[in-house]
Amino acid sequence: xxxxxxxxxxxxxxxxxxxxxxxxxxxxxxxxxxxxxxxxxxxxxxxxxxxxxxxxxxxxxxxxxxxxxxxxxxxxxxxxxxxxxxxxxxxxxxxxxxxxxxxxxxxxxxxxxxxxxxxxxxxxxxxxxxxxxxxxxxxxxxxxxxxxxxxxxxxxxxxxxxxxxxxxxxxxxxxxxxxxxxxxxxxxxxxxxxxxxxxxxxxxxxxxxxxxxxxxxxxxxxxxxxxxxxxxxxxxxxxxxxxxxxxxxxxxxxxxxxxxxxxxxxxxxxxxxxxxxxxxxxxxxxxxxxxxxxxxxxxxxxxxxxxxxxxxxxxxxxxxxxxxxxxxxxxxxxxxxxxxxxxxxxxxxxxxxxxxxxxxxxxxxxxxxxxxxxxxxxxxxxxxxxxxxxxxxxxxxxxxxxxxxxxxxxxxxxxxxxxxxxxxxxxxxxxxxxxxxxxxxxx
Amino acid sequence: xxxxxxxxxxxxxxxxxxxxxxxxxxxxxxxxxxxxxxxxxxxxxxxxxxxxxxxxxxxxxxxxxxxxxxxxxxxxxxxxxxxxxxxxxxxxxxxxxxxxxxxxxxxxxxxxxxxxxxxxxxxxxxxxxxxxxxxxxxxxxxxxxxxxxxxxxxxxxxxxxxxxxxxxxxxxxxxxxxxxxxxxxxxxxxxxxxxxxxxxxxxxxxxxxxxxxxxxxxxxxxxxxxxxxxxxxxxxxxxxxxxxxxxxxxxxxxxxxxxxxxxxxxxxxxxxxxxxxxxxxxxxxxxxxxxxxxxxxxxxxxxxxxxxxxxxxxxxxxxxxxxxxxxxxxxxxxxxxxxxxxxxxx
Numbered sequence: 114x115x116x117x118x119x120x121x122x123x124x125x126x127x128x129x130x131x132x133x134x135x136x137x138x139x140x141x142x143x144x145x146x147x148x149x150x151x152x153x154x155x156x157x158x159x160x161x162x163x164x165x166x167x168x169x170x171x172x173x174x175x176x177x178x179x180x181x182x183x184x185x186x187x188x189x190x191x192x193x194x195x196x197x198x199x200x201x202x203x204x205x206x207x208x209x210x211x212x213x214x215x216x217x218x219x220x221x222x223x224x225x226x227x228x229x230x231x232x233x234x235x236x237x238x239x240x241x242x243x244x245x246x247x248x249x250x251x252x253x254x255x256x257x258x259x260x261x262x263x264x265x266x267x268x269x270x271x272x273x274x275x276x277x278x279x280x281x282x283x284x285x286x287x288x289x290x291x292x293x294x295x296x297x298x299x300x301x302x303x304x305x306x307x308x309x310x311x312x313x314x315x316x317x318x319x320x321x322x323x324x325x326x327x328x329x330x331x332x333x334x335x336x337x338x339x340x341x342x343x344x345x346x347x348x349x350x351x352x353x354x355x356x357x358x359x360x361x362x363x364x365x366x367x368x369x370x371x372x373x374x375x376x377x378x379x380x381x382x383x384x385x386x387x388x389x390x391x392x393x394x395x396x397x398x399x400x401x402x403x404x405x406x407x408x409x410x411x412x413x414x415x416x417x418x419x420x421x422x423x424x425x426x427x428x429x430x431x432x433x434x435x436x437x438x439x440x441x442x443x444x445x446x447x448x449x450x451x452x453x454x455x456x457x458x459x460x461x462x463x464x465x466x467x468x469x470x471x472x473x474x475x476x477x478x479x480x481x482x483x484x485x486x487x488x489x490x491x492x493x494x495x496x497x498x499x500x501x502x503x504x505x506x507x508x509x510x511x512x513x514x515x516x517x518x519x520x521x522x523x524x525x526x527x528x529x530x531x532x533x534x535x536x537x538x539x540x541x542x543x544x545x546x547x548x549x550x551x552x553x554x555x556x
Numbered sequence: 557x558x559x560x561x562x563x564x565x566x567x568x569x570x571x572x573x574x575x576x577x578x579x580x581x582x583x584x585x586x587x588x589x590x591x592x593x594x595x596x597x598x599x600x601x602x603x604x605x606x607x608x609x610x611x612x613x614x615x616x617x618x619x620x621x622x623x624x625x626x627x628x629x630x631x632x633x634x635x636x637x638x639x640x641x642x643x644x645x646x647x648x649x650x651x652x653x654x655x656x657x658x659x660x661x662x663x664x665x666x667x668x669x670x671x672x673x674x675x676x677x678x679x680x681x682x683x684x685x686x687x688x689x690x691x692x693x694x695x696x697x698x699x700x701x702x703x704x705x706x707x708x709x710x711x712x713x714x715x716x717x718x719x720x721x722x723x724x725x726x727x728x729x730x731x732x733x734x735x736x737x738x739x740x741x742x743x744x745x746x747x748x749x750x751x752x753x754x755x756x757x758x759x760x761x762x763x764x765x766x767x768x769x770x771x772x773x774x775x776x777x778x779x780x781x782x783x784x785x786x787x788x789x790x791x792x793x794x795x796x797x798x799x800x801x802x803x804x805x806x807x808x809x810x811x812x813x814x815x816x817x818x819x820x821x822x823x824x825x826x827x828x829x830x831x832x833x834x835x836x837x838x839x840x841x842x843x844x845x846x847x848x849x850x851x852x853x854x855x856x857x858x859x860x861x862x863x864x865x866x867x868x869x870x871x872x873x874x875x876x877x878x879x880x881x882x883x884x885x886x887x888x889x890x891x892x893x894x895x896x897x898x899x900x901x902x
Contacts, residue, residue, distance in 0.1 A: 173655070174655070174656075177651060177652065177655035177656075178652075180608060180611070180651060181647065181648040181651040181652060182648070183615075184611075184614070184615060184644060184647055184648075185644045185648075187615055187618055187619065187622075188618070188633060188640055188641075188644060190622065190629075190633075191622070191629045191630055191632070191633025191634060191640075192633045192634055192637050192640055192641065193634070193637075195630035195631065195633060195634035195702070196630070197630075198622065198626055198629055198630035198633075199626060199627050199630035199631070199701075201626075202622050202623070202626020202627070202629055202630060202861065203623070203626050203861030203862060203865045204865075205622075206619065206620075206622035206623030206624070206626055206629070206861070206865075207623050207865065207868070207869060209619045209622055209623070210616070210619030210620045210622060210623040210869070210873075211619075211872060211876070212619065213612065213615045213616030213617075213618070213619040213620070214616050214619070214620075214872075214873065214876035214877065214880060215872075215876055215879075217612040217615055217616065218609065218612050218616065218879075218880045218883055218884075219879075219883065221608040221609040221611075221612050222609045222883040222884070222886075222887050223883075224608065225604075225605035225606060225608065225609060225887060225891075226605070226887065226890065228605075229604060229605045229891075230605070230890065230891075233890075273862070277861075279861055279862040279864070279865055280861070280862070280864060280865040280868070281862075281864050283868040512634035512637070513702070514634060514635070514702045514703065514704040515634055515637050515704060516704075519637060519638065519704075523637075523638075523641040526641065526645060530645055530648060530649075534648070534652065537652065537656060541656060541659050544659065544660070
């Protein structure tokens, strides 16, 4: 791989993966805060308002991190991917500009009100400010997914003689069939992250024997929303996303499943390590016929393997794509098991006292972050070698005039900066968690 | 249509400069003007609820530039790779300084973030000014419309230039002084007592610098970019920019002396806006001229996307902006008046 290309790819991948740690938490958390505020308003109970205020503090810290790490994402389209921007900016610029105009303003303005003016606004208006923050953050997710969906499955464009890709159908861009499943799949993933974080902190409080009432609220809320989110991840959104892949990106599907050869009655590999040079899966544990069934609803259907595609059209990193996908799916299954069992215990009134199970809930905290990151890696690696599927290769899109030395310089800069940010973030969140939802009166 | 979009993008960049300008300015004076903890809390509180929304104008303006003039976005962002990355790091440092400072009561923690906040704000102002200088001077564009500038070469303005040279550095200094004044006027508007008096003094001191550097930068600009003079003679209505700039500059001093903080701050907004618009007017129809071969310069016509994209963009941009202006009017009215420390944020 050309080293400048490789560095530009890693530059974007690193900053994007780091950035997305925060939005996946805040988008889901925004929804849960609205739920808490709604219960507080309906039942007129201060307990829920305090719970909402506690999560608003964590939200504010994470949101700040999301903002400062998000601005580099927009800049990088120009700085690191200038040839892509030059060719396709007229299309992806639409959705990115809409994100700025319709969601970031909404989100940031009402977050200012939400955080700084609770007393002055009064409960009803404060609820609205929370709701508008939620709306803004979910809209922002939509515009980003619409941008990505166009790169996965370009529609509504024309190519002019200079090789420029211009928009000729706006509604095809916004209502791209790829957007729908990808958006809800992604948002369900975000809800799962926030739910497990909330449940995990609740479990921590119960295990430590402090803030018991809040601990129970957090565990209950986290388990129930986590259950809903995990189920939606599998069906219908994951299923819909899988069918889109089978239809529009069959080479990516084959690589994700580690299916090297076109097979009738293709199996799902639960475990196995792809060996690309020998074109086979080592140590496989297979569920025979499952892949055919899931993709085409028939046990005997033929599924195309990697050998059905010329080498220049296969994803360029099959093992990493395969593992990303398997980690995502494996963790998704674990999330369903954990939330179903937790909900069962909750119904029988045994969850809050079952210390062993609270330990499990507490330790689940990092896994949704891993699953969401692996999910995005699956989407992005699966699209390779294309930057815009079928239209522009990744190797044609980067800023050729930015030398690899300069890219490495800024990559190292970002790594150092983000290492520092991580320490600060963990430290501040730890303090809030240690202080709990009922802090001593402020100075 | 291209001219319409040039005006819209200019309006958004101007909004960014005027709005984020005052919170960057507040950052520059933060360490010196805020002598006590309560002063510094007041300065931070005066920008606390709005700085994030102000910064969104940068993202929104960037997105709009990307949509309307993709080739300009691609070329300038990759060519100005290094200064933009440094701007990003400064924005990160500045953002976390504001957000994290008040989390811990400690004589070690707070001053550390105060210094970070002031330094990053000051450097941002200088880099924004230098970036503006680079756009006016032009870049060594090749036939593909690409270029790459190192941070500095021989500090000259022709041939193999760098980001910093004898033209762009004075523009950076000018931007620093202008935003210092702008921020001081804002804080004076939002506070009272000692800190207000101190801010008025800072604004008046900065004013002398702004007046001197404005004169210097204006003459250097005509020298470095003769097109500006040419445009003024070709379209005499363009004189409105220098005339307004001079009168608003006088207004700043007069109102500030009279203790009329509202009008002094408003004059400063006008001053920044007309200076930026004047720069866009000065290099029109170029948006990034070439400093080697005029034919290779980027204009609004050779960088715009297709007509369909521009029209459909306009269809959502207008209602979108009406909403945005609505939010801003609402929130600024809500937090209008002197800073109140009673309704504690989180």
